[in-house]
Amino acid sequence: MPENQSGRSDSAKLKVAVLKKRRDFLALRNSPKTGAPAFLMAARRNPEAGDGVRVGLTVTKKLGGAVQRNRIRRRLRAAVREVFPFHAEAGKDYVLIARSAAHSRKYAAILDDVKQALLRLAKDHK
RNA sequence: CCAGACGGUCGGACGGUCGCUCCCCUUAAGGGAGAGGAAAGUCCGGGCUCCAUGGAAACACGGCGCCGGGUAACGCCCGGCCGGUCGACCCCCGGGUCGGCUGAGGGAAAGCGCCACAGAGACGAUACCGCCCCGUUUCGGGGCAAGGGUGAAAAGGUGCGGUAAGAGCGCACCGCCGCGCCAGCAAUGGAGCGGGCAGGGCAAGCCCCGCCGGGAGCAAGACCGAAUAGGGACGGUGCGUCCUGCCGACGCUGCGGCUGAGGAAGGACAGGCGGGUUUCCGCGCCUUUAGCCAGCGCGCUAUGCGCCGUCCGGGUUGGUUGCUUGAGGCCGUGCGCGAGCGCGCGCCCCAGAGGAAUGGCCGUCCCUUCUCUUCGAAGGACAGAACCCGGCUUACAGACCGUCUGGCUUU
RNA sequence: GCGGGCGUAGCUCAGGGGUAGAGCAUCACCUUGCCAAGGUGAGGGUCGUGCGUUCGAAUCGCAUCGCCCGCU
Numbered sequence: 199m200p201e202n203q204s205g206r207s208d209s210a211k212l213k214v215a216v217l218k219k220r221r222d223f224l225a226l227r228n229s230p231k232t233g234a235p236a237f238l239m240a241a242r243r244n245p246e247a248g249d250g251v252r253v254g255l256t257v258t259k260k261l262g263g264a265v266q267r268n269r270i271r272r273r274l275r276a277a278v279r280e281v282f283p284f285h286a287e288a289g290k291d292y293v294l295i296a297r298s299a300a301h302s303r304k305y306a307a308i309l310d311d312v313k314q315a316l317l318r319l320a321k322d323h324k
Numbered sequence: 325c326c327a328g329a330c331g332g333u334c335g336g337a338c339g340g341u342c343g344c345u346c347c348c349c350u351u352a353a354g355g356g357a358g359a360g361g362a363a364a365g366u367c368c369g370g371g372c373u374c375c376a377u378g379g380a381a382a383c384a385c386g387g388c389g390c391c392g393g394g395u396a397a398c399g400c401c402c403g404g405c406c407g408g409u410c411g412a413c414c415c416c417c418g419g420g421u422c423g424g425c426u427g428a429g430g431g432a433a434a435g436c437g438c439c440a441c442a443g444a445g446a447c448g449a450u451a452c453c454g455c456c457c458c459g460u461u462u463c464g465g466g467g468c469a470a471g472g473g474u475g476a477a478a479a480g481g482u483g484c485g486g487u488a489a490g491a492g493c494g495c496a497c498c499g500c501c502g503c504g505c506c507a508g509c510a511a512u513g514g515a516g517c518g519g520g521c522a523g524g525g526c527a528a529g530c531c532c533c534g535c536c537g538g539g540a541g542c543a544a545g546a547c548c549g550a551a552u553a554g555g556g557a558c559g560g561u562g563c564g565u566c567c568u569g570c571c572g573a574c575g576c577u578g579c580g581g582c583u584g585a586g587g588a589a590g591g592a593c594a595g596g597c598g599g600g601u602u603u604c605c606g607c608g609c610c611u612u613u614a615g616c617c618a619g620c621g622c623g624c625u626a627u628g629c630g631c632c633g634u635c636c637g638g639g640u641u642g643g644u645u646g647c648u649u650g651a652g653g654c655c656g657u658g659c660g661c662g663a664g665c666g667c668g669c670g671c672c673c674c675a676g677a678g679g680a681a682u683g684g685c686c687g688u689c690c691c692u693u694c695u696c697u698u699c700g701a702a703g704g705a706c707a708g709a710a711c712c713c714g715g716c717u718u719a720c721a722g723a724c725c726g727u728c729u730g731g732c733u734u735u
Numbered sequence: 736g737c738g739g740g741c742g743u744a745g746c747u748c749a750g751g752g753g754u755a756g757a758g759c760a761u762c763a764c765c766u767u768g769c770c771a772a773g774g775u776g777a778g779g780g781u782c783g784u785g786c787g788u789u790c791g792a793a794u795c796g797c798a799u800c801g802c803c804c805g806c807u
Contacts, residue, residue, distance in 0.1 A: 218679050254679070264364090264708050269683090272344095276684045279343075305684065 212283045217254030217291055226254075226293045232318045234311035236300035237274065241319045244291045251286045253278055256295045270300045277308045285316045 217223065222244075229242040244252070255274055257267045274294055286292065300308070 216679070223679085256679095265706095268708060272683045276343080280684085 212286055212288055213250030214278065214282050214286075215250055215252045217252045217293065222252075222291060223254055223256070223293060226291060230319060232315050234315050235297070236303045236308050236311055237297055237315075238295040239312075239315045239319065240293045240295070241287075242291050243289055245289070249288055251282060251288060252291045253282060254291070254293045256293060258296075261296060261298055261301070266301055270296045273305065273308065274300060277305070277312050281309060281312045281316070285313055287316075287320055 225244075226240045226242050229240045231238055231240045233239075255271055255278075257271050257274075259267070261267055261270060274296060278294070282292075
């Protein structure tokens with residue numbers, strides 16, 4: 199896999215869990231954010247995340263009907279699955295808020311966006 | 325062959341790789357299944373579950389409405405009747421036949437209400453322009469409702485006769501009303517006889533008649549139940565009070581006082597009457613008539629608060645279930661014009677998530693658009709299951725099939 | 736899942752079968768040295784969309800689109 203060159207090795211992959219509770223999403227509202235053409239990313243250190251990370255997706259009704267929203271959610275989830283195990287910070291909660299460009303932007307570009315956003319958030323937090 | 329209308333069917337195909345949800349099997353591996361015709365809107369009808377295990381009637385409210393059939397049921401579907409409209413043909417100008425499309429299509433001799441403007445007159449109404457007769461012909465009296473005009477609608481239509489002019493005044497055809505007859509399960513139709521003809525429209529206005537409907541909805545409902553907090557019972561223990569205090573579903577006195585239709589704080593912290601109303605029958609459950617205060621009587625030796633332990637009840641996050649085998653699909657066959665129904669001991673099992681799976685990338689083919697010489701580039705209609713069925717409605721690129729209509733070509 | 740409401744002038748709203756209206760805003764004129772206020776007048780409407788009932792629909796019925804709200 200080329201994605202692990204600047205990140206962890208295969209053996210050190212992080213476990214990625216799903217963020218489910220509404221209060222966890224609300225807690226992320228005032229956390230540091232960074233933007234990308236296809237989404238907005240917020241992160242927050244949370245002991246409940248444990249060794250891995252937890253990720254939640256937000257796709258609002260403003261972005262379209264159920265078909266459009268499903269497609270956006272699936273593309274973002276595929277990107278998260280590829281990038282997060284190697285570049286995310288352990289013990290953190292992440293939330294990605296989708297924007298309308300997530301529907302038509304090239305998948306390779308989204309992969310790069312996710313990676314850059316993770317690096318930016320890690321640097322800001324120091 | 326092309327175009328249009330209507331109806332029906334389908335609605336991208338195959339493969340590689342990395343993943344997701346469920347099921348099977350398992351040490352691991354592995355195998356199988358995985359969105360729609362509308363899954364949508366939530367407009368109807370049911371199943372299922374709860375509302376206490378109920379029953380009956382009336383009222384209110386809501387819905388439906390030609391007839392027959394289909395169905396678990398329907399406001400759906402099928403067939404028929406009648407009406408409207410379009411086309412073709414027949415034909416004595418009126419009508420008939422066939423075909424397509426279409427109709428929320430009971431009742432206006434139960435009652436109430438509305439019918440603006442225009443117009444002379446608009447609901448059981450009317451004589452403006454007129455027509456005709458008579459008279460002292462600018463005018464008056466009488467007769468008429470055929471013609472003009474208004475209007476959505478003006479008291480049957482057309483023709484002939486008739487008349488002073490007219491009029492169902494008379495006649496023929498059509499329409500209308502009544503009567504029985506025939507055909508049909510019925511809606512309705514047919515011919516006959518009689519009557520010269522009788523005033524409308526709106527019920528998607530109130531309403532009348534007939535029929536139907538108890539309410540809520542899988543976040544229904546059932547089960548298991550952590551930590552913490554809190555409730556109850558019992559036991560132990562410490563302290564306070566017994567000049568007392570406290571309790572009582574004990575009683576009395578006080579036209580006593582204060583508070584009371586609330587405030588503050590905290591909390592998941594148990595609650596109330598019983599289907600929209602009424603009546604009748606029958607039944608279950610809860611509560612004790614606001615509390616505090618003062619005094620008296622009676623009763624009790626305890627009682628209150630804190631801590632510890634055991635048990636019990638409630639039930640939150642959460643988990644399990646309901647949850648997918650069903651008015652099921654396919655094939656064959658019989659009945660029926662059809663919607664559909666029956667049969668086979670025929671074949672099949674076909675999504676079951678819960679911040680919610682069916683996705684990412686790549687290749688070949690099929691379409692569409694662009695460039696148009698190729699190479700090539702972009703894209704794939706409408707749209708995503710959430711308890712399950714039957715319908716309706718709405719959205720939809722393109723392909724195919726059938727019926728009808730029109731055009732062109734050929735024989 | 737269940738239920739309710741609203742779409743009318745640029746804005747806020749009346750009108751519930753018979754010619755579409757009010758206030759504010761806009762424009763013009765009067766008034767003033769100028770502006771504001773005031774006065775007079777004018778323009779501005781697919782009544783969200785479609786189909787139907789009716790002689791006639793913003794109004795009645797059905798469907799549809801958009802927005803808002805409540806309960807669980």
